[in-house]
Amino acid sequence: MAKSPTVPEISVIVPVHNEEGAAGPLAEEIAAAFEGAAYEMIFVDDASRDATKVRLVALKDRLPALRVISHSRNAGQSRAVRTGVLAARGSIVVTLDGDGQNDPADAPRLVASLKQGPAGLGLVGGRRAKRQDSLAKRWASRFGNGVRKRLLADGADDTGCGLKVFRREAFLRLPYFDHMHRYLPALMLREGFTVAFEDVGHRARTTGASKYTNLGRLWASLSDLLGVLWLLGRSRDSGPAPEL
Ligand SMILES: Nc1nc2c(ncn2[C@@H]2O[C@H](COP(=O)(O)OP(=O)(O)O)[C@@H](O)[C@H]2O)c(=O)[nH]1
Numbered sequence: 001m002a003k004s005p006t007v008p009e010i011s012v013i014v015p016v017h018n019e020e021g022a023a024g025p026l027a028e029e030i031a032a033a034f035e036g037a038a039y040e041m042i043f044v045d046d047a048s049r050d051a052t053k054v055r056l057v058a059l060k061d062r063l064p065a066l067r068v069i070s071h072s073r074n075a076g077q078s079r080a081v082r083t084g085v086l087a088a089r090g091s092i093v094v095t096l097d098g099d100g101q102n103d104p105a106d107a108p109r110l111v112a113s114l115k116q117g118p119a120g121l122g123l124v125g126g127r128r129a130k131r132q133d134s135l136a137k138r139w140a141s142r143f144g145n146g147v148r149k150r151l152l153a154d155g156a157d158d159t160g161c162g163l164k165v166f167r168r169e170a171f172l173r174l175p176y177f178d179h180m181h182r183y184l185p186a187l188m189l190r191e192g193f194t195v196a197f198e199d200v201g202h203r204a205r206t207t208g209a210s211k212y213t214n215l216g217r218l219w220a221s222l223s224d225l226l227g228v229l230w231l232l233g234r235s236r237d238s239g240p241a242p243e244l
């Protein structure tokens with residue numbers, strides 16, 4: 001196992017809440033996917049009530065790239081991602097769901113796309129090609145994604161995909177609000193960055209339980225959509241701003 005470099009180029013951030021069955025195996029998969037790369041991985045435990053934190057900390061000796069950060073109070077997936085990005089030392093950030101539904105093996109390809117992309121490319125998002133979720137969840141997701149894409153014109157077919165790669169400094173310019181992780185493409189465009197999307201794999205959840213209900217997500221999405229629309233309407237662009 002390669003030793004963790006002093007300054008990693010890539011920070012893999014995984015928000016976890018009550019994922020004691022999935023978190024450990026996922027950390028091992030991330031290590032395998034990024035073997036030889038200058039990377040770190042940061043699991044942000046969002047006040048889990050199960051053994052998630054204990055299992056992750058127990059892996060630290062064997063996985064030198066692993067860091068574990070723990071919220072004192074449950075603050076949601078977006079806050080956990082933000083905690084991870086603030087702590088990240090890499091200039092490129094990868095996010096992955098903590099339940100193992102995203103395949104870490106897809107991540108290096110998206111990292112390469114971001115690095116080789118045009119200047120100004122802020123984010124490369126995953127698009128779950130063959131979703132391994134219930135029919136109800138896929139329908140709700142298709143409906144939600146369709147409405148969002150039409151209203152925000154962010155070009156994104158699947159913002160719920162947890163696998164995303166972005167530039168840390170681009171993310172840090174974005175406003176934080178609960179559930180902002182679903183609006184990263186629109187928020188990146190608002191800040192003047194471009195975004196791209198690539199198909200990635202998707203796996204069925206094999207352990208633990210989903211944290212979101214269709215109805216809860218739909219309700220939150222509606223108020224968030226209005227909020228993001230407001231943000232887009234209140235943004236003004238100066239054009240190039242050279243220093244004289
Ligand atoms: N930090 C944090 N992560 C969460 C929370 N709720 C969900 N997650 C994470 O978000 C990801 C997606 O959640 P999941 O329940 O699998 O949603 P689903 O795949 O849409 O059913 C997983 O990594 C969860 O661990 C939360 O309250 N806090």
Ligand SMILES: [Mg+2]
Pocket residue numbers: 097099101205210
């Ligand atoms: Mg999931």
